[in-house]
Amino acid sequence: DAEITQSPRHKITETGRQVTLACHQTWNHNNMFWYRQDLGHGLRLIHYSYGVQDTNKGEVSDGYSVSRSNTEDLPLTLESAASSQTSVYFCASSDQGSTDTQYFGPGTRLTVL
Amino acid sequence: GENVEQHPSTLSVQEGDSAVIKCTYSDSASNYFPWYKQELGKGPQLIIDIRSNVGEKKDQRIAVTLNKTAKHFSLHITETQPEDSAVYFCAASKTGGGNKLTFGTGTQQKVEL
Numbered sequence: 288d289a290e291i292t293q294s295p296r297h298k299i300t301e302t303g304r305q306v307t308l309a310c311h312q313t314w315n316h317n318n319m320f321w322y323r324q325d326l327g328h329g330l331r332l333i334h335y336s337y338g339v340q341d342t343n344k345g346e347v348s349d350g351y352s353v354s355r356s357n358t359e360d361l362p363l364t365l366e367s368a369a370s371s372q373t374s375v376y377f378c379a380s381s382d383q384g385s386t387d388t389q390y391f392g393p394g395t396r397l398t399v400l
Numbered sequence: 401g402e403n404v405e406q407h408p409s410t411l412s413v414q415e416g417d418s419a420v421i422k423c424t425y426s427d428s429a430s431n432y433f434p435w436y437k438q439e440l441g442k443g444p445q446l447i448i449d450i451r452s453n454v455g456e457k458k459d460q461r462i463a464v465t466l467n468k469t470a471k472h473f474s475l476h477i478t479e480t481q482p483e484d485s486a487v488y489f490c491a492a493s494k495t496g497g498g499n500k501l502t503f504g505t506g507t508q509q510k511v512e513l
Contacts, residue, residue: 318499329406329489329503330444337498345500346401377443381499388434389501391443 289314293378293392301400306365308395310378316390317383319361321345321353323374324394330377336361337383368399402427404492406504413480414512421507423490424472430492433473434501435464438487447488448475477509485511 291312300306310319317338322330332345334353342353350372352364365372375396379389403426413419425433431452436444450457450464450473457464461480466473477484487508491501 320500322503327505329505330501331503332500335498335500343498379443387499388446388449389499391436391445393441393443 291378291380291390291392293376293395295395296393297396299398299400300368302368302370304368306368306397308363308365308376308378308397310361310363310392311359312378312380312390312392313359314380314382314390315358316380317358318381318387318389319355320379320381320389321351321361321363322377322379323347323372324377325374333363333376334361365397368397370399373397373399402430402492402494402502404490404502404504406490406507408507409505411507411509412512413509415480415482417480419477419480419484419509421475421488421490421509422472423474423492423504424470425492425502426471427492427494428468428471429497430494432493432495433464433466434491435462435475436489436491438489438506440486444489480511482511482513485509 294309320335321333331347336355378392381387381389406423434449437447438444463476490504
């Protein structure tokens with residue numbers, strides 16, 4: 288069955304370190320998204336991509352970057368982790384329609400000490 | 401940009417009773433309104449959605465209503481069961497908006513036995 292996976296599921300790192308969170312989908316979806324989830328804020332969009340070599344900033348993109356070298360993967364990189372980036376991160380994908388369903392991965396819980 | 405407000409933030413219902421969660425949106429161009437259910441330790445999962453060309457949609461025990469004039473939409477769950485205990489998120493997006501979802505802040509629903 289097609290699916291979307293994230294790794295690692297849990298990560299503890301130190302302030303200033305570079306961290307990369309992986310997202311892999313097997314639906315062959317063009318659209319991929321990264322969100323962070325924090326209590327009281329719901330899900331906020333970090334970065335998104337509409338296809339290979341395409342990346343765009345979301346509402347909370349500072350301190351994060353993404354790259355899209357193939358259809359299946361959209362890794363999220365924290366260039367220099369900060370305690371404010373402690374959060375749960377979700378990846379999602381959808382087909383290319385503008386109001387198509389987004390399917391979410393299981394999430395990565397990141398703690399920055 | 402779009403702003404989605406969701407109420408209540410927490411909801412306790414007796415098993416078998418009905419539950420209602422309400423959301424308002426700010427962008428009159430929004431035309432797609434999904435609802436997601438998030439169980440503990442998992443990613444959000446779409447449970448129902450509605451597009452602006454209809455006022456109500458039902459799927460077994462859940463229903464969503466949309467009032468475009470007032471810019472609000474609601475999730476209705478009837479005959480609540482213990483497995484309905486979860487966090488529920490509403491969201492909004494629009495055609496031409498690149499499938500970007502703006503989420504509400506979530507409702508933690510607990511079904512009391």
